[in-house]
Amino acid sequence: MIHYEQFVLDNGLQVFVHEDESTPMAAVNILYNVGSRDEDPTKTGFAHLFEHLMFGGSQNIASYDEPLQKVGGENNAFTSPDITNYYITLPAANLETAFWLESDRMLSLSFDPQVLDVQQKVVIEEFKQRYLNQPYGDVWLKLRPLAYQQHPYRWATIGKDISHIENATLDDVKSFFFKYYLPNNAILVVAGNVTVEQVKQLCAKWFAPIQAGIPYVRQLPTEPKQTEARKLETSAKVPLNGLYKAYHMPGRFDANFYTADLLGDILGRSKSSRLYQQLLRTNPLFSSVHGYITASIDPGLLVIQGNLNEGVSLEEADAAVESVVQEFIDQAVPEEELAKVKNQAEATLAFSEVELLNRAMNLAYAANAGNPDFVNQEAGLIQAVTPDSIQTMARQVLRKDNCSTLYYRKTEA
Numbered sequence: 001m002i003h004y005e006q007f008v009l010d011n012g013l014q015v016f017v018h019e020d021e022s023t024p025m026a027a028v029n030i031l032y033n034v035g036s037r038d039e040d041p042t043k044t045g046f047a048h049l050f051e052h053l054m055f056g057g058s059q060n061i062a063s064y065d066e067p068l069q070k071v072g073g074e075n076n077a078f079t080s081p082d083i084t085n086y087y088i089t090l091p092a093a094n095l096e097t098a099f100w101l102e103s104d105r106m107l108s109l110s111f112d113p114q115v116l117d118v119q120q121k122v123v124i125e126e127f128k129q130r131y132l133n134q135p136y137g138d139v140w141l142k143l144r145p146l147a148y149q150q151h152p153y154r155w156a157t158i159g160k161d162i163s164h165i166e167n168a169t170l171d172d173v174k175s176f177f178f179k180y181y182l183p184n185n186a187i188l189v190v191a192g193n194v195t196v197e198q199v200k201q202l203c204a205k206w207f208a209p210i211q212a213g214i215p216y217v218r219q220l221p222t223e224p225k226q227t228e229a230r231k232l233e234t235s236a237k238v239p240l241n242g243l244y245k246a247y248h249m250p251g252r253f254d255a256n257f258y259t260a261d262l263l264g265d266i267l268g269r270s271k272s273s274r275l276y277q278q279l280l281r282t283n284p285l286f287s288s289v290h291g292y293i294t295a296s297i298d299p300g301l302l303v304i305q306g307n308l309n310e311g312v313s314l315e316e317a318d319a320a321v322e323s324v325v326q327e328f329i330d331q332a333v334p335e336e337e338l339a340k341v342k343n344q345a346e347a348t349l350a351f352s353e354v355e356l357l358n359r360a361m362n363l364a365y366a367a368n369a370g371n372p373d374f375v376n377q378e379a380g381l382i383q384a385v386t387p388d389s390i391q392t393m394a395r396q397v398l399r400k401d402n403c404s405t406l407y408y409r410k411t412e413a
Contacts, residue, residue: 002359002375005196007369009203011212012184016363016372017199018191020356026092026192029360030102031368031407033187034180035082036159037220037298045159046176048079049123049168054086056115058105071097079157082297083368089357092193096202103206106186109177110344113170120165135238136408146232147246147301147404151223182213187367190358218334223248223299226402237411240287240307241407243317247302247397252295253369258345258381259393260293264302265341266333266390267291272340274324275304285312286321297369302397314407328394332387345382 001018004018036047055064068075073090088098098208102182133138140156148154159165162270188207190199226248268275268291275289289306302327308317352358 002353002363004363004372005310006372007200009183009208011208011210012182012205012215013203013210014187014367015203016187016189016367017194017196017200018189018359018363019194019196020192020359021109023192023356024092024128025089025356026095026098026190027087027089027357027360028095028098028102028366029085029189029191029357030085030106031187031189031364032084032086032181033216033368034084034184035080036155036157038180038216038218039152039155041152041155041160043125043164043168043172044155044161045123045157045165046168046172047084048157048166049119050173050176050181051079051084051086051172052119052122052162053109053115054105056119057110057112059108059110061101061104062099062110064105067097068101071124073097079330080296081153081157081189083365085358085361085364087361095190095194095198096206099202099206102188103210106181106183106207111170111174111177116168116170116173120168123158123165124162127158127165131156131158132162135236136235136242138236139242139244139406139408141180142232142234142388143244143404143406146230146406147226147248148223150221151298152220153223153296153298155282178213180216182216183207183210184212185216187364189360189364189367192356192364220298224403230404231399231407232405233407233409235411237412238408240310241312241314241317241410242307242406243305243314243321244406244408245304245318245321246404246406247399247402248299249293249302249397251299252297253366253371253374254299254390256389256393257295258378259385259389260302260336260397261295262345262382262385263328263393263397264291264293265345266337267302267328268304269341269344274327275306275321277369278324279306279317279320281322284309285317303314304377314409318407322400328391328398331391333390335387338385338387338390342382343383346379349378 004016006016071094076087077086144155250256286306291304294300362375366372
């Protein structure tokens, strides 16, 4: 159980406090309710660019890292299609340093043209290294727009096109900041050897003076139900042919999410999964094969991917995967097989809550989705999944007309 108390500042900042006297540390996690799904289709990659810009200095603090390091703290951040998340861990005795740093960059960045220039170059280089110049790196630049026709999940967090970052202006940056980086569009979680009263006092000192902005009301296009199979072929100089199959599934906080999640686990989570056992050990068509989910807030994807052994055609491998998938549609999953993946999922959940920072993050995610109590309901939702519900979900998700397939062919040049 993750125990917490919550309150809201007059400027709309939601604050959650998780007290844990067993540690000398504190974690300060601030989640901004903006991800790549909120971007203008002609200006993508901005949420990720901002993750970098937020470390480039703020109104009163030229260097973000230096004062934090002096008090024994560490920090980092990440961007997803749904959120942008910043976090600090430090000795609880130095908690106020984190409030000082985070409040100042929420108040205003420095908007230094030189910082923008530097971070643009960093992100552009990341785009090239991770997505354009790495084997299979462009898979999601191709698979997302194949699976999504309307929803902004159709572009990757790094952006749709490298030119969008290259052409970003200071006015673009300011506009993005003052639309999304608002106290009333953020959730602050403070966890560790702290007290609710202490956090209230620090919030009153550092965050309460920041004015609220115009509330952001998300109005995203809904992805239409996929009614026909989609297929795309691409090729590059990669080690092996690759197969990718993406199926639409419920979103992260949907009532049926864990059924689809466990379906994906049975398919391809581990070496005991059906894909591994049938297509790598028994009939070795693949050198590697697994299944996973994107776990996005809006309806996401269950993905099967694998690299083929030499001499195996993509068509043969695809047919073999379809055969494994069809078993879920035709036959109920045995209780023992389901129990195994349930235990794996619960163990993963339990281990994730050992770390103080993970507890803070999980609480922030759930609160952002509108139900902070979800952090304490997950184990029950996992156990509620039945063989019948798995089969029903398989029939709903693993339909051929709900699948987008990418063939990634190996070329010699």
